Amino acid sequence: MTIGFAASAQEAAPVEDKGLMEKITVTSQKRVENLNEVPVAVSVLREDQINSAFSANIEGLQALVPSVSFRKGNTNRNSAITVRGIGTISFSVAAEPSVSTVVDGVVLGRSGQAFVDLYDLERIEVLRGPQGTLFGKNASAGVVNITTKRPSDEFGGTAEVTLFQGNEYRLKTSVTGALNDNVNGSLTVLKSQYDGYIDNVYNNETTNGYDKEGIRGMLDIDAGNDTDILFIFENVKSNDNCCADLELAPSNRYLSSDAAPNSTGNGDLDLEQRKIDHDFETRTIDETTGFSVQVDKMIGDHEFTSITAYRSWDNTEFREGDFTSTTGSIPLPVDFGSVPDGGVGFQLHDTGVQNWKQTSQEFRIASPVGGDFDYQLGAFWWTQKSERNFTRDASCQNNGGQFPAAIGTYLTESLGIADPSEAQVNQFIADENLSCNANDIVGATAFMRTQFDNWALFADGKYHINDDLRLLFGIRYTDDEVSYSHDRSSNDEYKRTGVGVRSFETNYQGETDETNVSGKIGAQYDLTDSSMAYFTFSQGYKGPAFNVFYNMADADSLPIDKETSDAYELGYKYASNDLIFNAAIFRTNIDGFQANNSELLDGVTITRLTNAGSVTTQGIEFDVMWQATDNFTLTGGLSRVDAEVDEFKCPVTDANCTGRSGADLPFSPDLKYSVTGEYLWELDNMNVILNSSYVYTDEMYAGAPGGTATAIDLLPDYGILNASLAFSFDDDAYRISLIGKNLTDKSFVTTYSGDNFRYQIPRDADRYFGVQLRAHF
Numbered sequence: 001m002t003i004g005f006a007a008s009a010q011e012a013a014p015v016e017d018k019g020l021m022e023k024i025t026v027t028s029q030k031r032v033e034n035l036n037e038v039p040v041a042v043s044v045l046r047e048d049q050i051n052s053a054f055s056a057n058i059e060g061l062q063a064l065v066p067s068v069s070f071r072k073g074n075t076n077r078n079s080a081i082t083v084r085g086i087g088t089i090s091f092s093v094a095a096e097p098s099v100s101t102v103v104d105g106v107v108l109g110r111s112g113q114a115f116v117d118l119y120d121l122e123r124i125e126v127l128r129g130p131q132g133t134l135f136g137k138n139a140s141a142g143v144v145n146i147t148t149k150r151p152s153d154e155f156g157g158t159a160e161v162t163l164f165q166g167n168e169y170r171l172k173t174s175v176t177g178a179l180n181d182n183v184n185g186s187l188t189v190l191k192s193q194y195d196g197y198i199d200n201v202y203n204n205e206t207t208n209g210y211d212k213e214g215i216r217g218m219l220d221i222d223a224g225n226d227t228d229i230l231f232i233f234e235n236v237k238s239n240d241n242c243c244a245d246l247e248l249a250p251s252n253r254y255l256s257s258d259a260a261p262n263s264t265g266n267g268d269l270d271l272e273q274r275k276i277d278h279d280f281e282t283r284t285i286d287e288t289t290g291f292s293v294q295v296d297k298m299i300g301d302h303e304f305t306s307i308t309a310y311r312s313w314d315n316t317e318f319r320e321g322d323f324t325s326t327t328g329s330i331p332l333p334v335d336f337g338s339v340p341d342g343g344v345g346f347q348l349h350d351t352g353v354q355n356w357k358q359t360s361q362e363f364r365i366a367s368p369v370g371g372d373f374d375y376q377l378g379a380f381w382w383t384q385k386s387e388r389n390f391t392r393d394a395s396c397q398n399n400g401g402q403f404p405a406a407i408g409t410y411l412t413e414s415l416g417i418a419d420p421s422e423a424q425v426n427q428f429i430a431d432e433n434l435s436c437n438a439n440d441i442v443g444a445t446a447f448m449r450t451q452f453d454n455w456a457l458f459a460d461g462k463y464h465i466n467d468d469l470r471l472l473f474g475i476r477y478t479d480d481e482v483s484y485s486h487d488r489s490s491n492d493e494y495k496r497t498g499v500g501v502r503s504f505e506t507n508y509q510g511e512t513d514e515t516n517v518s519g520k521i522g523a524q525y526d527l528t529d530s531s532m533a534y535f536t537f538s539q540g541y542k543g544p545a546f547n548v549f550y551n552m553a554d555a556d557s558l559p560i561d562k563e564t565s566d567a568y569e570l571g572y573k574y575a576s577n578d579l580i581f582n583a584a585i586f587r588t589n590i591d592g593f594q595a596n597n598s599e600l601l602d603g604v605t606i607t608r609l610t611n612a613g614s615v616t617t618q619g620i621e622f623d624v625m626w627q628a629t630d631n632f633t634l635t636g637g638l639s640r641v642d643a644e645v646d647e648f649k650c651p652v653t654d655a656n657c658t659g660r661s662g663a664d665l666p667f668s669p670d671l672k673y674s675v676t677g678e679y680l681w682e683l684d685n686m687n688v689i690l691n692s693s694y695v696y697t698d699e700m701y702a703g704a705p706g707g708t709a710t711a712i713d714l715l716p717d718y719g720i721l722n723a724s725l726a727f728s729f730d731d732d733a734y735r736i737s738l739i740g741k742n743l744t745d746k747s748f749v750t751t752y753s754g755d756n757f758r759y760q761i762p763r764d765a766d767r768y769f770g771v772q773l774r775a776h777f
Helices: 047-053 058-064 402-415 422-431
Strands: 042-046 068-071 080-083 099-103 106-108 121-128 142-148 156-164 168-178 183-194 198-200 205-207 210-224 227-240 283-299 302-320 348-366 373-395 441-464 469-490 508-526 531-542 563-575 579-591 594-601 604-611 613-627 632-648 671-682 687-697 718-729 734-741 751-754 758-760 768-776
Touching (some): 042 047, 047 058, 047 121, 058 068, 058 687, 080 099, 106 302, 156 734, 402 422, 469 531
Parallel strands (some): 099 142
Antiparallel strands (some): 042 121, 068 080, 099 106, 121 142, 156 168, 156 768, 168 183, 198 205, 210 227, 227 283, 302 348, 348 373, 373 441, 469 508, 579 613, 594 604, 613 632, 632 671, 671 687, 687 718, 718 734, 751 758
């Protein structure tokens, strides 16, 4: 297993805690437990580790957990997490992620909801492998469990200012304390902004930045009679001109542009590219509002927990889809085979507006610990409704006779001319002075609605055979229902076809349901007072789906079957006063793997969600944390994962599919590791903390499952060196940190978006420096 100690504690540890590294608690089993006694592969990033990474979101922190990879999309809703090579990357609004994201006990319907910002965190736990017997929601690959800090009964607060090169700043202030004898409260306010790091040569503006603000309030009430009530409210808004795809290989769309890559197109990527030439800004406007109530009450010697939650998420995306600035004004027909600057390209601009609303309720009852039988029983209910409208405006398309066909249909449906002749069609085109050129912009809008309803009963337990040996078991019953509607209509009077804009209208509706029983069984044995081993067999389940997206067609109206998995894990954990070592060997077999497959449709690359077949992920993970001296700590983690396709099933709609068995799964590097060292100098008037980390990520396939890795979709390996130097005063009441990111200035790419030239390069692919000022009061 991997604890994720890649960014070691930057906070100066209290003297009384030095040498007590085994006292790391988690709630991965929905109890407060010692990490080294939990028979689960779980990675933990604590508050001090999160702070020492100086990262604004999960995208930056995922490098610290070797078993986790992050797939960056143009918008948060299209971003995804993979664990041990398994994750769902889909544009469909009727599909769920394989990796479940949970914030303070509340399941989020889409992973992207957690990618907006990080603040007020106590820890992040990444549970690897199926987790359904404890988390009553689909989690066939794992869970990212985020816990925020509860209010304190002592008055205090924090003010924090972080500044980076490129006009990037982050402001955060929080206050906490007792409101009366029975109520503690906290309030956190944040504001952050960044101009960006990509230059748009079309308008000489900088892009791929962000503008965020948020507020989070908590009330922790001692209601008496052994009852505690926790209220949480948060609202986070963002307006990000992010994330535009970069042309790292030649697109052959605008060769004379200043943003053309320095690449031959023979597999060499221009990793120094930081320019685009776009006349339509890729932007995401995002607002998340959440409210939850958690009640904890002792009923005899059992603890009862209820979590009631409501969340809404508004996400509007604007996307540049032709990746040029010139093609929408050319009064000539689109020519897909021509060379630009002498031929005719096309315009394609997308606007998508979506609202998610979800309500959930969870009940749990937990037995006391210390007896022969520890157990938890739970019931879970969750519903999510979403509404999305998506408009594509693109150049008219006539490379296959679409223009006269559309006019013929118009004459029949609008003017009542049955079976119009070619002469009648041509005469109408001439009379109305119609054309179908690149500057004839046509469009269509799709209205999509989806609803997920899920309820589950789950149980998890541990039976103590003797002081050293325990049996582990769990079971879960799940009922899933998914329904959708899809209505697409042309916005063009004559219903002309555009590039990526289909001419036919839709009126699809569908629903499907599935039930499942999954379980877990295993054993845990204490080898010594300091070490233990465990073995588990667990089953994973992810509910059915539909491929509901803008260009949905008849073939997409059929339901996508459930995804199931069998997971085997053998783990070892050791902890002493100055050393922690954890390791796990695992193998997971997945059937009905839900995955996207790339397909060329109307001149535009789309991705189609299908049951891609069966896959296997297996490997080994380990980590170590060694407190070499009172002042020096060395930590590290490594993940070696082999995730590949066993049997690939091509979509019946894609005659050109080249899927094959034995191919690597996307966004699953074979090797990933991190090493961190931290040294604390204790001086008379201040402490000095030096923290340095190195994170290595192996080359990574980023194409469709079952595809053959090529120089285009095989992302190069990279290693990143970060460091910080902090000066702490007055028992850490004041701290000044000097920050260096990517000190070796190693450029790298994290996502291949398709079309043989589109990629995402993150902010951290460049060297930059910053400073943070923090005060506690």
